[in-house]
Amino acid sequence: MPALTDFDEFRDIAKRVNNWGRWGVEDEIGTLNLITPDTVRAAAAAVRTGKRFALAVPLQQYGVQTGLIPGRVNPLHTMVALNWEMFGPGAIATSDDVVTMGLQAGTHWDGLGHVSHGGRIYNNRPAGNAVTAHEGAVRSGVEKAPPLVGRGVLLDVARARGVDRLPGDHAVTPEDLEAAQELAHTQVRAGDVVLVRTGQIQLYLGGDRDAYAFPSPGLSLRTPEWFHSRDVAAVADDTLTFEIFPPEVDGLYLPVHALHLVEMGMMQGQNWNLEQLAADCAEDGVYEFLLSAPPEPFTGGVGAPVAPVAVK
Numbered sequence: 001m002p003a004l005t006d007f008d009e010f011r012d013i014a015k016r017v018n019n020w021g022r023w024g025v026e027d028e029i030g031t032l033n034l035i036t037p038d039t040v041r042a043a044a045a046a047v048r049t050g051k052r053f054a055l056a057v058p059l060q061q062y063g064v065q066t067g068l069i070p071g072r073v074n075p076l077h078t079m080v081a082l083n084w085e086m087f088g089p090g091a092i093a094t095s096d097d098v099v100t101m102g103l104q105a106g107t108h109w110d111g112l113g114h115v116s117h118g119g120r121i122y123n124n125r126p127a128g129n130a131v132t133a134h135e136g137a138v139r140s141g142v143e144k145a146p147p148l149v150g151r152g153v154l155l156d157v158a159r160a161r162g163v164d165r166l167p168g169d170h171a172v173t174p175e176d177l178e179a180a181q182e183l184a185h186t187q188v189r190a191g192d193v194v195l196v197r198t199g200q201i202q203l204y205l206g207g208d209r210d211a212y213a214f215p216s217p218g219l220s221l222r223t224p225e226w227f228h229s230r231d232v233a234a235v236a237d238d239t240l241t242f243e244i245f246p247p248e249v250d251g252l253y254l255p256v257h258a259l260h261l262v263e264m265g266m267m268q269g270q271n272w273n274l275e276q277l278a279a280d281c282a283e284d285g286v287y288e289f290l291l292s293a294p295p296e297p298f299t300g301g302v303g304a305p306v307a308p309v310a311v312k
Contacts, residue, residue, distance in 0.1 A: 030265020
């Protein structure tokens with residue numbers, strides 16, 4: 001078992017990035033407050049060619065979930081009506097279908113109710129009252145998120161480090177983010193949504209779900225301060241676990257989740273397919289774009305699917 005002192009760095013970082021009360025005691029959306037009409041107008045100026053890039057993986061039964069997280073099932077798609085002539089023979093026929101799935105099964109946002117630590121969720125709310133069995137996230141449910149449209153910036157860490165895909169034991173550091181920002185010839189600004197490319201999604205796209213899931217590169221314990229100091233609105237990457245897994249500190253699981261979601265009030269996205277976007281950015285040297293990525297507004301959801309689109 002790890003010693004309590006092994007968690008000291010996590011506790012210190014938590015104090016430094018904490019946003020509780022920053023936007024008032026009733027706030028439920030955290031860093032999405034940083035996306036303003038002014039930042040959206042500036043983001044619209046990033047559209048130059050009209051090229052569009054879909055960043056979601058297909059929703060399918062053989063999806064990214066391998067059973068590592070119980071209950072987070074891949075989409076189970078069922079036809080409930082098939083060419084049904086509901087108004088009689090020869091009438092216009094309809095087909096309908098239903099899906100059962102984990103809200104975080106595919107490309108998704110983690111909502112602010114997804115993680116708690118110390119018995120609290122974002123903005124110092126008791127976790128037991130804020131997330132309940134019957135209602136889900138009573139506070140900070142994903143349906144509370146305003147329309148998530150703004151300036152996106154791709155930080156292609158893999159390309160900045162001269163590889164197509166980071167190795168499974170690579171913890172993405174602030175130095176990696178700086179190198180990727182230098183590659184992009186841009187500066188991350190307040191209200192931006194940052195997309196971090198590791199190349200890990202290639203394993204899933206190539207058919208190896210298990211290798212995609214574990215081991216996985218991802219964000220390190222030191223990166224939340226980098227995002228906090230720049231007032232980033234949200235962060236997403238191309239991995240299943242978002243942060244490096246297995247964790248950097250033995251026994252300290254999901255510390256970046258806790259720092260982002262609980263302390264900062266910053267949503268984070270997982271399983272984003274950044275490959276086509278990254279190839280285009282490398283070709284034209286432009287790593288900023290207009291990003292549309294609103295979570296599906298499931299009332300009480302602690303996470304939600306998203307079909308993000310980058311427009312350059």
